[in-house]
Amino acid sequence: MELAVPRLDIAARSAKRDKMAHRQYDKKLFAKLRQVRKAIADEEDLPPYVVFNDASLMEMAECLPTTAGEFLAVNGVGHRKLEKYGTVFLSVIENHLTAGDELGY
Template structure:
């Protein structure tokens, strides 16, 4: 049975209008904002959206079941053309790789026949200027020795630290704009090799970059490379 509250009986008796509220779709809007924040090739993105709709209709499922907008934007940002590259796109697991790689890779390859690849800036969170500019006393001492020409190993031995601690001090100094010379850390060949690996890993996860490079570079060195790249994009001059 249904029970009416006094307010409900008043509505029925006096035929008062009822206003129904609709829950705010906060999650959906936030997801849309996150997807739209990913800079990509918009023309390719629209082609991939059309392809997604076609595949979804053929399978009689909602479009988001095939791929999210985030995944499509990452495809339109990174232009994967091989199964290995496609697998690195967020949202592409083993099953979707098996089911959709050939179809979507074909669309991307066809697009690239008549359109150049575009390059895009790094993620906004990587471009935020570091907080503050001062180093603590220990970091300052490491920087002083480094600027005098001492190597990381020499500084570590002199100060009684492990090398990773010294690298961590130098990383902070780079983020604060205290070190601009990359030559002390990387050769030109190493820079090109690491930069190419970062280009292939869409989300920039260091463990994935390291694996792609055969784990030949310590993670802290990859952090240092990324810090230099970020500083260069924030302050291109």
């Protein structure tokens, strides 16, 4: 007996990729968030996507949360990740905004 493995329709995957590609997010901040995620993942011996996936980081770079409540509203952020990683990621966002870095859209 074989079990069928559900596959995401090719058109659905393509549409999802297109949607993510057209998001308006700060690419400089996104790069910083990815670096922090990688450092945390290496330290915890985890794949980076377990810390946060790219879509969550893009949303952070788009919405620019600066409070715990705003951070919690980002898809992929729950109470556990807020407690574990919130301070670090909010600090990166806050520093990016206050350092006078140009928004990299």
